[in-house]
Amino acid sequence: MSELKKHTVQHTLCMPLRGRMIAARKYPDLFPDRDAERIVRELGEDLAQNGLYRLQYMWMNCVIRQYDLAWEINEYLRLHPGAAVVELGAGLSCLRRQMGNDTNPWYCLDMADVIALREQHIPRGEKEHNVVCDLNDLSWFDKIDFDPAEGIVFTAGGLFYYFQKEQVRRLFCAMAERFPGGMLAFDGVNALGLRGVSAEVRLAGERAGSYFSLERPKEELESWSERIVNVTEKDYADGYLKGGYRKTPVTRLFNRVMRTFHMSFMLHVEFRAE
Numbered sequence: 001m002s003e004l005k006k007h008t009v010q011h012t013l014c015m016p017l018r019g020r021m022i023a024a025r026k027y028p029d030l031f032p033d034r035d036a037e038r039i040v041r042e043l044g045e046d047l048a049q050n051g052l053y054r055l056q057y058m059w060m061n062c063v064i065r066q067y068d069l070a071w072e073i074n075e076y077l078r079l080h081p082g083a084a085v086v087e088l089g090a091g092l093s094c095l096r097r098q099m100g101n102d103t104n105p106w107y108c109l110d111m112a113d114v115i116a117l118r119e120q121h122i123p124r125g126e127k128e129h130n131v132v133c134d135l136n137d138l139s140w141f142d143k144i145d146f147d148p149a150e151g152i153v154f155t156a157g158g159l160f161y162y163f164q165k166e167q168v169r170r171l172f173c174a175m176a177e178r179f180p181g182g183m184l185a186f187d188g189v190n191a192l193g194l195r196g197v198s199a200e201v202r203l204a205g206e207r208a209g210s211y212f213s214l215e216r217p218k219e220e221l222e223s224w225s226e227r228i229v230n231v232t233e234k235d236y237a238d239g240y241l242k243g244g245y246r247k248t249p250v251t252r253l254f255n256r257v258m259r260t261f262h263m264s265f266m267l268h269v270e271f272r273a274e
Contacts, residue, residue, distance in 0.1 A: 013091035018053055019062025030244045031067045035094040039121045057251040065187055068240045068266045069155045070099050072185035080151030089159035096125055109133050136167055141178050152179050156186040161197050161210045168212050169224050176227035181273035190215050193263030217267055230270040235259055
């Protein structure tokens with residue numbers, strides 16, 4: 001991928017893209033992704049030498065995360081049909097296209113080099129906006145057209161691992177103040193799970209550091225601000241997607257270990273309405 005500097009956080013977006021491509025080949029009707037293989041081909045990515053993606057567990061996790069986030073978005077939109085949807089660190093996610101959502105304002109936020117790739121490879125919807133920003137520079141708040149009466153839902157897939165905990169705390173507290181009544185859905189890990197994330201990154205040929213973990217998500221996140229409320233978690237692999245594919249013995253083993261040691265989970269975080 002010549003457009004992105006290797007061994008950077010931005011280049012890690014290749015990991016879920018590869019996984020989504022393989023999952024779409026194996027289970028095209030599970031949660032259709034009709035873009036991933038085309039994008040991989042256009043980028044000239046060579047997957048042949050990377051044994052990491054021979055494991056069903058690895059590539060299925062990529063599409064499962066998309067499914068989990070889509071479920072959270074749809075649940076929020078059921079109660080707030082006019083809400084804006086914001087993908088933090090969107091990478092080359094095609095979530096809006098997977099969901100077939102042409103109705104809601106949709107914002108995809110990422111660094112300049114990533115947004116350049118989105119503009120080149122992913123057709124924008126009529127209400128979709130690609131926004132160049134550094135999420136730690138909170139001026140991006142001003143680029144979102146937020147109406148408290150309509151609501152707003154944020155997602156972040158595979159993002160916060162690469163942030164320091166203080167950066168995440170500052171971001172969440174500021175979002176809770178600026179976007180009352182909003183909701184954020186993202187995937188998280190505990191300290192043991194973070195070691196697994198780091199190992200996966202290295203096996204994928206990347207070197208980006210991983211930092212952010214949570215041991216008791218509800219207690220920790222709600223202690224950050226009185227405006228962060230109703231934090232709930234679900235199992236990453238089976239909390240939303242109840243079936244639709246046959247798990248290999250290795251996948252079942254990995255899922256059991258992750259669940260037993262609370263290594264990965266999906267989190268739902270609400271911002272108190274004014």
